[in-house]
Amino acid sequence: MSNKAARLMVQGTSSNVGKSVLAAAFCRIFYQEGYKVCPFKAQNMALNSFITTSGGEMGRAQVVQAQAAGVEPEVRMNPILLKPTGHTGSQIVIMGKAQGTMSARDYHGEYQRQTWPIVQEALHVLLEENEVVIIEGAGSPAEVNLKQNDIVNMRVALEGQVPVLLVADIDRGGALASVVGTLELVEPEERAMVRGIILNKFRGDIALLQPALDFLEEKTGIPVVGVVPYFDHFRIPEEDSVVLEERGMDSTLFPQNCLDIAVIRLPYLSNFTDFDPLMDEPDVTLRYVKNIEEWGNPDLVIVPGSKNTLADLRFLWESGLGEKLQAYWKEESPLIGICGGYQMLGRVVRDPLHTESDLEEIKGLGILPIETEFALEKHTVQSRGTVIADALFLQKCKGEAIQGYEIHMGRSSSEGAPLFEIQGQDTLYGDGVQAGSALGTYLHGLFDNDALRTALIEWLWERRGEKRALTRSPSQAAIREQAFNELAELVRNSVDLKKIRKIMGLESEWSM
Structure with a gap:
């Protein structure tokens, strides 16, 4: 294999479709196959952050993905971190160091354009140093109000010539329309980077879904490379605080023990x-x-x-x-x-x-x-x-x-x-x-x-x-490793890995 990493980007039709978790799954899958794997997300907006061994601050999702890849987290994996401090402003963290607080209006302009060289350098260094790089997008690539200064979605895909898997959350409804609409709204050269579609969080009989899969492939000309089932029997750490809405449960419903x-x-x-x-x-x-x-x-x-x-x-x-x-x-x-x-x-x-x-x-x-x-x-x-x-x-x-x-x-x-x-x-x-x-x-x-x-x-x-009643608590390290392995197994059985490896240009015994 050349010193240029095989690469894959996971983008979504919207936020909270499961991009971070699927990226972690691919990190663990290729790590299990013996590759030197690294995650990357150019710009992350989150209040969940982590401190690296060098004292740099980065988004928690890329930390989880690094753990899934079996590598030490470092700030190049997430060079730009935005930490909201109010409804319209965020603290800006660049390469692990806080730069101050800025309004969204001020950031999404000349300042954001100035961060692009930092993203470019981090991306290309990681592509040089690793065998597989799994890249995550943010929100949707079709957010036309933000596209002019994009540094995290299709601009990254084009810069690194990274094939894209477009993910939609079928559990929330409207997945087919969101896929078709996203592809209609991106530019032709961006659309050409989308090499596969994944429907995530599916519940039910997949045979009943087949007409929808056929429709998507016929309508878009892009293969559906996976239908990943909804799961809740193991947990991967989440980053988006949307998940907390599901945890505000009534204490009267809890078991007494x-x-x-x-x-x-x-x-x-x-x-x-x-x-x-x-x-x-x-x-x-x-x-x-x-x-x-x-x-x-x-x-x-x-x-x-x-x-x-x-x-x-x-x-x-x-x-x-x-x-x-x-x-x-x-x-x-x-x-x-x-x-x-x-x-x-x-x-x-x-x-x-x-x-x-x-x-x-x-x-x-x-x-x-x-x-x-x-x-x-x-x-x-x-x-x-x-x-x-x-x-x-x-x-x-x-x-x-x-x-x-x-x-x-x-x-x-x-x-x-x-x-x-x-x-x-x-x-x-x-x-x-x-x-x-x-x-x-x-x-x-x-x-x-x-x-x-x-x-x-x-x-x-x-x-x-x-x-x-219990004599000891479960080991957090053991729980995390088991969850990563179960996630990798679930996704491995739910996607066409042979086709995905071909999309990535991976030449190995695993694709034979």
């Missing part, structure tokens, strides 16, 4: 994948709460991270959830704040330079003894350390190693003893604080630590006056 953990559904909630490990626990139900009416009777409440801490703190006060959290804590009920949630549980949050919003200062919930002030420089680092506190559930895992990542603009001063000792580049430093039944930390990925998560769940059962 499960813990009820409630996460506050902040308007600018970020990094909600922090809580996926809790969802994997068989004796835990996890739900998202948007108002007091959904509160129920939780065993634990978590205030998550936020991309606009001051605005989300104002939401807590205006919705009544702020006072509800204070009352819950005064009842000595368990409460955890992560990153922005940690800051909100403190006494005050200040933003004198307006790094996140127009607000300069807002009163915190006054639960934790910390004060936070934002600065221009973002702290982004992977963190490794040790549990040093013995408060609450931490007494069960004191001395255990932990790891996670930090991604925050604010610096918090605390009056309390730290929960964790973190090994920095040059020094040790403390993180987190506890007050009564509440604790907070800057560590994202906290619940990925198996020993800590097990300690928390056992402690919550003991607070109920019961002993946990």
Whole structure:
């Protein structure tokens, strides 16, 4: 095989059709076949991000795809990341480093055009260094209002001469029309890059779908290379917060033999994948709460991270959830704040330079003894350390190693003893604080630590006056690998891989 990678691009007829998950599936399939595989997405808009070993910030979807490909995530896989801070603006992250906040109007113009050389360089370097590159598009290539400055869909396909698979979500309805309409709206040279169609999230008897497949191929002249069934018996980490709408369930519907953990559904909630490990626990139900009416009777409440801490703190006060959290804590009920949630549980949050919003200062919930002030420089680092506190559930895992990542603009001063000792580049430093039944930390990925998560769940059962039935929690690493392998098997059996390999120009024993 030449030193130029075989390549494949997954584009969609709209957002949330399953592009990210299908790209992860192809990453795992070709990784299983022995290729050196790498994912790529030129520009990603998401509040779920990750910090690489070099301290760069990138979209979580490409991290998941890198894990599926068996490689270490790096920022070239996602050179441009947009993190919404409001309805019309986003923080711009280029090659892992925050560049400031910009309105959509200002970004989608000359500034976006200036980022194209960065995308080009990252794309071509990855094509040189790998044997297979799986590329993901964003939204739809037919969004005519955005096409002039496109740096993520067909411009990438044409730049890298990457064959495109067009994906439609058949579960939401209108899939045939969305495929035909998309192909009608793109330019002729862009349409020529589309070499296959995939219908995703199919439920039912595929024999009944055959007339529709025949219609699509006859109408477009492009082969349908796969019909991927809807699945929910295993889970691949999601990036789009649309999935959270399905998780705001009524706690009265939960089985009585499960813990009820409630996460506050902040308007600018970020990094909600922090809580996926809790969802994997068989004796835990996890739900998202948007108002007091959904509160129920939780065993634990978590205030998550936020991309606009001051605005989300104002939401807590205006919705009544702020006072509800204070009352819950005064009842000595368990409460955890992560990153922005940690800051909100403190006494005050200040933003004198307006790094996140127009607000300069807002009163915190006054639960934790910390004060936070934002600065221009973002702290982004992977963190490794040790549990040093013995408060609450931490007494069960004191001395255990932990790891996670930090991604925050604010610096918090605390009056309390730290929960964790973190090994920095040059020094040790403390993180987190506890007050009564509440604790907070800057560590994202906290619940990925198996020993800590097990300690928390056992402690919550003991607070109920019961002993946990399970002796241990499932390993997150093992769950992730099993899910990737099951996803690869599902997609392998649902698409014409021989045809896809031919589209990619792969010459190997696998295509014989």
